[in-house]
Amino acid sequence: MAAQDLVGQRIKAIRRQRGLSQAQLAHPELSDSYVSLIESGKRTPTPAVLELLAQKLDCSLTYLVNGVTAEQMEDLEVGLSFARMALENGEVAEARRRYAELLADGNLLGLASLRVEARYGYALASEACGEVAEAISMLEELGGSETEAMTQERKIAVALALCRCHRERGDFSAAVQVGEHALETMARSGWSDALIELGATLLSVYLARGDMLRAGHFAAELIAAAEALGTPRASVASCWNAAYVAEQAGRAEEAIALIERALAIQSETGEPRNLARLRQAHANLVLRLRPEDLEKSRDLLLRAQREMEAAATSTFDRAQGALARAWAAIVLHQPEQAMEYAQSAIDLVRGASGSLETQGALLLSQARLLLHQDDEAAAELDSVSHRLETTPATRKAAEDWMTIAELRRRIGDDRQSVAAYQRALACAGL
Template sequence: MTDEAVGKRIRELRQEQGLSQAELVKPGLLSAGYLSLIESGRRRPSPDVLRYLAERLGTTPGHLATGRQPDLWQETERRLSFAELALEHATAEAALSEFEEISRSGPPPYHPRAELGRARALELLGRTEQAFAVYEALWKAAEPGTALWAERATDLLRCSRDLGDYGYAADLGERAMATFEDLGVEWSDSSVRLGVTLAGVYIHRGDLVRAARLLRRLIEISDSTGSPLARGSAYWNAAVTAHYQGRGADAKAFADRALALFGETDHQRNLAVLRTFYGELLLDGEPADPGQAREFLLDAHERLTQLASPAEISECETYLARAAVRLGDLDEALRWAQAARSRLTADAAPTAEAEAAIALGMVHLAADDARQAAAALAEGERVLERATPGRAVVSLWNRLADLHEERGDTTAALRAYRQAMTAAGYRRPSHPLTRV
C-alpha cells in the first residue's frame, strides 16, 4: 500500500459521487486540509479516518487501503453496472428487477445506488408516485446543501411536476434554493439544475413571469460557471417560457442554443426530448414548417424509443400526428395518433392521456369522421376533468374548444372554453348580470 494509491482511490470515488472535499469534512476527525494531504499522497489516513471515508464513499476500509474488494462486492458492482446499462437502453423492467434484488440482499454500501436505479426505472415505466417515494427517502438521507442533496431534490421536483402537484413542487424547490442561500454554498451544476427544474414548475403552473425572472438569473450564472448540461437546461426552459409568452423568435433562438449545448453532452434522452420540443416550435411557428418539424420529430422518436418513458414517446407521437395532418397524410397521422394513445400505461398523467385522445380526435376530424372525432374528444374531456389545473391543462382545454368549434358543436366549444378559464384561475361570478 502506498499513500499515493490510497489518496488516488479516495479522490476518484469522491469525484465519481459528485462530492467536494468540504462535503467530507467531519469536525474533530477530518479537516479539508487533512483530506487534501491524503488525496495528494502526502499523508496516510488513520484507521478511524479510513473507516469514516469508506462509510461515506460506499466502500470498505480494505478497498481504500488495497484496491481489492470482496468477491461479493465485485459481483454486485458488475450486476449494478449491467442494470444501469439496461436502463440506458430502454429495458427498464429488467433493470428494475435487478435493482430491487440488490436493494434487498446486496451489500449495504450498494443500497443507495441500487435505490437510485430503482427510482429511475420506476419513473421510466410511468410509475411516478412510486419513484417519488424512493427519491424522497434518498433526499432525506443526503446532507442538506450538498450536490447529492440538490440532485435528489431535483428528482423530487420533476416527479411532483409530472404528478401535477405544482404547489408542493414549488414550495420544495423554493425551500431547497433558500437552503443553498442560507448555507452560503457556491453555485454548481447541481444547484443550477435544481433552479432550472423549479423554473419548469413555474412554467407548468402558468407563472411565466416568475419563471422568466429566475431563468435570466440562472443563464447568467451558468454561462460563467456551468457545464453544457446546466447551461443547456437553462436555455431550454427559457425557450419554453418564451414560447408560451408568444415570443416565437426568442423561443427559437434559446432552443437553438440549448440544442448546441446538449450536443456537447452524453445526455441523449434529454436531447431527444428537446428535439421533440423543437418540433413543436416548428409546428406552432409563424409561419409553421410541418415538413421540418416532421424531420426533427422522427429523429427524436427514434432516440426516445430507446431511452425515454411512455409519456415522452407518446407526446412526440402526438406532434407527429399533427405534422402529418398539416402535410395532408391522414393515414400516417392516424397511425401516430393511435400509437400515442395505446402506448400510455394506467399510471399515465391525465394530461398525457388527454393529449393523446385530443390528437386522435383531431385526426378523425380531418378525415371527416364526425362520430369517431366526437368520441375521442369526449374522452379527452373526461380525462382533463380530473387533471390538476395548470398551463398544460389550460392549453389542452383551449385545443379541445377549437376542435369542437371546428366540427360545429358550439355548446361543447363553450363548455371547453369555460373549463380553460377555470383552469387558468378565473371564477365566474355567482350572480351574473342579466338583461332585464
C-alpha cells in the first residue's frame, strides 16, 4: 500500500473518532472534496496541509505521517541506536537480537527509512554471526521490496554486502552477477568511494574463481579510478585488493608495496575495524611472500589478532586470522599450537563458509602429520575430499586438491594421491 494511502486512511480514521464530517474538517481552509481525495489516496497532501490537518484533528504530525506517536518514534530510534552500537562494538549476537526485536515491532511497518536500517543491520549482524544464508535472504529482500526507500549509498552498501556473502558461501557466479549488475547500473555517472569498495569486493570474487585476466584488467581500472577520486577510502580499497592480484600474478614485491601503501593510509585516516582487517591482510602477505621473515610474520599476525579482538571484526575475519596463525605455527614446527588455531577457525565458521572450513581441515591434517598421527590426518583428508567433490571446479579447488594429493603422498596412500592429482587437473581444465 502506498504511503499516501496510509496517510489518507489515518486521517479518515481519526476524523471519524473525533465525530467530524469531511466538511467540518475542511472548513474554512480546505474544501471537503479535497479532504475526500486525500482520504481516498488520490491526492498527496503538502507538508503544510498535513500540519494543518494534524492541528485540526488534535494529533501529532508524526502519527499522521508515520502511524506512530512521537514517543514510539523515539523508542524505535533509541532501539536502533543501541543495536548499531552493539554491532560496531563487535557484540554481534546482541546486535542481531536487538535488530530482530525491532523488525518484529509493528510500529516499524510505516517507517520506511528506519525499517531499511533495521533490516540492513540485521543482515550484517547475521553475517558476522556466521548465518550467511540468513544475511543473503534479508539483503535480497532489501534489494527488491525496499529499493524505493533506500538512498544510493545504501543501495551500494546492500549490493556490496550481498556480493561478499555470496563469495563467502562459495557461490562465485551469484557474487559476480550482483557486483557487475550494481556497477553497471550505479556507476554510469562516475565512481565514488562506495562504488570503488564495491568494485574491490567484486575483484576479490574474480580472484577467488581464478579469472586472472579479468582481475588484472579490473584491478588497474580500480586503481586509476581511485587515483582520479583522490580520497583515502578509495585508495585503500583499490590498493588492498590489487595487492592480491599482484600476488597471484607472481609479483611479490609489488603486492607487498600495495598492501603497505593501503596500510599507511588506513593507519592515518581509517577506523579501527578496517585497520585490524588490513593489518591481518598485510601479515598474511608477508607470511606467504617473504618466508625469510617468518618471525616478523608471526609478530605481525599476533598484533593483528590483538587489534581484531579489540575491534568489531566479523567471524570470517577472525577465522582467517586463526588460519594464518595456524600456518605460521606449522612452518615454525609447532603442530600443537597449529591444531589449536586451525580448530578455532573451523569452529568459528562451521556450516557458514565451506572454503574456510576446508582450509582449516587441511591445516589440521598437516599438523597431525607433524605429530605422526597419520590415521587422524587421513580422516581429515577424507572429510575435505568429500566436501570438495560438491564444490565448483575453480582455481582454488584445484589448489586444494593439489594439497590433498601431496598430503596423501606423505601418508603413503599413493592411490588416493594420484586420484587427488587427477581432480586437481580436472578443476584446472587440463
